Amino acid sequence: MATEIKLAAVGDILMIGPLLKSARTNDNNYAFTSIFKNVAPLLRQADLVIGNLETPLAGREAAYTKGNARTGFSMFNCPDELASALKETGFNVLSTANNHCMDRGAKGLVRTLKVLDEHELAHTGTYSSDPGEDNHLILDVKGIKIGVVSYSKGTNNILLPDGRAWMVNIIDPNNHGKIAEHIRRLADKVDLVVVCLHIGKECRHIPLPKSRQLVNLLLDSGAHVILGNHPHVIQPAFLTKGGSFAIYSLGNFISTRLYRNPATNCGVIVQLTIRKETDGTVNVTDAAFVPTWSTRLKTANGIKYRILPIRAAMLRPEPGQTASDRQLMIKIWKRTRPFLSDGRS
Structure with a gap:
């Protein structure tokens, strides 16, 4: 009997200073759940939800967003309440x-x-001990064995400790062949x-x-789903005739x-239907897109941030969203929509 599952994916979870300030409570704790309340029902419908955590959870600090004087890059950290x-x-x-x-070193x-382990959130791409050739994650979702691999182009010029290059899966033009081999090796162990x-x-x-060359190489090497991040704006997506799916960038899920x-306020929730046939063949049979908008709301309790599903917000304005922000949301979505050509956007 064939099996179907739903996979949802989002882009960058980027917790910059103003977001943390707005989530701080009177007892110096942090309440993040309301940021996600409009999109949570969409994500909970899926059997597997994947996101890109673009911040360490390195412990309490007076200032969570800092500048790196040596590299010139911003450095982030976020309170643990984000995990829950x-x-x-x-x-x-x-x-x-x-x-x-x-951003907070090897210790962070x-x-x-x-x-993440304490909150039963699975993860891959960075490691506290040498994973060897198992630098990936394998999950069983309703009888479909799924392998998840994560690679980054770098760490903003922050060096990894001597002898511990294994802490982060790094990708560069010189190791594309090695990564393709990783995908082929994993494809022999899993369904997807x-x-x-x-x-x-x-x-x-x-x-x-x-980026196009790498995506094509990995699809040819056995990848079924490719989820791109880092550009902070939406880039094109496509579903192949062979039953694979790729999106070059999901944009920001939450950010200022x-x-x-x-355009950095705009992201997308990708909703994929994965089907495993009785003969073991697995394909992505459908891809749908829910565009989202990170907005700044004026409420009775001060400024709050929230992720809005754009289509729903176009039909019914969100309380606290300014008219100018709503107009800008619609404008940016109309400009971005052609990149997600599923015929329904």
């Missing part, structure tokens, strides 16, 4: 290989994984291979040629506006 909020929202797996995973990276790639150029809607570019 993501679990409650419906997340099962978090990709942790990205350019901010070392290891602590992040410990916090999902690859999370943190690559590309920020704020660019068109994938770089090298970056680089004064309103």
Whole structure:
């Protein structure tokens, strides 16, 4: 008998300073759940939900967002309450290989994984001990064995400790063949291979040629689903005739506006139907898209942030969203919609 499951995926979970300030409670704890309340029902419908955690959970600090004087990059951290909020929202797996995973050093990276384990959130891409050739995650979802791989193009010039290069799955032009071999090896062990790639150029809607080359190589090597992150804006998605799916960038799931570019407020929830036939063949049979918008609401309790499903917000305005922000949301979505050509957007 054939088996079907639903897989949902979102983009960057980027907890920048103002988001943390708005979530801080009177007792100096943090309440993040309301940020996700409008999209949680959509995610909870899925059998497997994957997101990109683009912040360490490195412990309490006076300032969670800092600048790195040596590299010039921003460095992030987030209170542990985010993990429980993501679990409650419906997340099962978090990709942790990205350019901010070392923002609080090796100690912060290891602590992040410990916090995720405590909240029963599976993860892959970064490691507290040498994974060897098992630098991936394998899950069983309703009898379909799924392998999840996560790679990042770098760590914002923060060096990994000597002898511990295994802490982060790093991708560069010189090791594409090695990564393709990883995908082929994993494909022999599982029914479905999902690859999370943190690559590309920020704020660019068109994938770089090298990103296209890598995605094609990994699809040819046995990947069934490729989920791209890092550009912070939506990039094209496609479903192949052979039953594979790729999106070059899911955009931001939650973030403040970056680089004064309103397209960084826009992301997408990808909803995939995965079917395993009685002969063992597995294909992505359908891909649907729910566009989202990270907005800043004016409420009786001050400024709050929330992720809005755009189509629902277009039909019924969200209380607290300004008219100008709503108009901008609609404008950006109309501009972005052609990148998600499933015929229903």
